[in-house]
Amino acid sequence: MKESLFYIFASVTLLAAFFAAFSGEVKTSLKAAVYLMSGITGLLLLLNFHLFGLFLILFSLLLFSLVILLKERISVYLHDTGAVAKVNFVSLLLISLISAILAGLPGAAKWPQFDIMFGPNSIGLIFTKYFAAILGIGLLVSVIISAGYNILKNEAAE
Amino acid sequence: MTGINYYIFISALVFGLGLYTLLTAKEAIRVIIALVMLFSASLINIAAFSGFWGFNPEGQLIMFAVTTVCLLNLAAGIVLFVNNFKMYKNNLIKEPDPVE
Numbered sequence: 001m002k003e004s005l006f007y008i009f010a011s012v013t014l015l016a017a018f019f020a021a022f023s024g025e026v027k028t029s030l031k032a033a034v035y036l037m038s039g040i041t042g043l044l045l046l047l048n049f050h051l052f053g054l055f056l057i058l059f060s061l062l063l064f065s066l067v068i069l070l071k072e073r074i075s076v077y078l079h080d081t082g083a084v085a086k087v088n089f090v091s092l093l094l095i096s097l098i099s100a101i102l103a104g105l106p107g108a109a110k111w112p113q114f115d116i117m118f119g120p121n122s123i124g125l126i127f128t129k130y131f132a133a134i135l136g137i138g139l140l141v142s143v144i145i146s147a148g149y150n151i152l153k154n155e156a157a158e
Numbered sequence: 159m160t161g162i163n164y165y166i167f168i169s170a171l172v173f174g175l176g177l178y179t180l181l182t183a184k185e186a187i188r189v190i191i192a193l194v195m196l197f198s199a200s201l202i203n204i205a206a207f208s209g210f211w212g213f214n215p216e217g218q219l220i221m222f223a224v225t226t227v228c229l230l231n232l233a234a235g236i237v238l239f240v241n242n243f244k245m246y247k248n249n250l251i252k253e254p255d256p257v258e
Contacts, residue, residue, distance in 0.1 A: 006160045010168050017195060021175040026185050033191045040198050047209035052221055140226060144233045
């Protein structure tokens, strides 16, 4: 079950990343980025990062609703040049290979000891362990909301 | 059984695609998407190492820091992008001359 879920989320993530990278239109890239976030949320859930998964899925829901609600407003800022990027798969493969090797190096030393610990990371920890994180994220959200409000207010004034 | 190498492979692919997007982007909003892709790849990597290494609090802290930086980057990018667009619209800054 967990394995099949991993393959589903991994395919969603990779397909969305491919669409975001190689689509000609910016709007398609934007939608693919939202799908990418949801795929990554699934992977985080599989790795027992429930809280971060929750935050990420809430953020992607917010982003999706904003894209749908402010469709006309966003379309003002999007300039489709119609340019299609040249695909060079060799360089892409090389970059991925180098980053995989660099990412794997720190873990290579203790490779046999890896084992998922299904330790408690429950919702109750929100009020104890992650309280500082919640405060920080609340601050960040307030900054984002006030910045967005200022932009909208300035636009209305023009 | 999916091991850590599966997660590293996905993270590396997403990172590579993000880097490619960043290098070939022609629009400002695509640059922001590429940066989010790069941060997401690092998020998968950190989560995988933290999850497979015994789920220590350091992993959570690093995750929190990376998420905060990612969201701040996103917000700052959008604000700068919208403001620049407005300045172009109001002729406050001159558009760059096309390179011949």
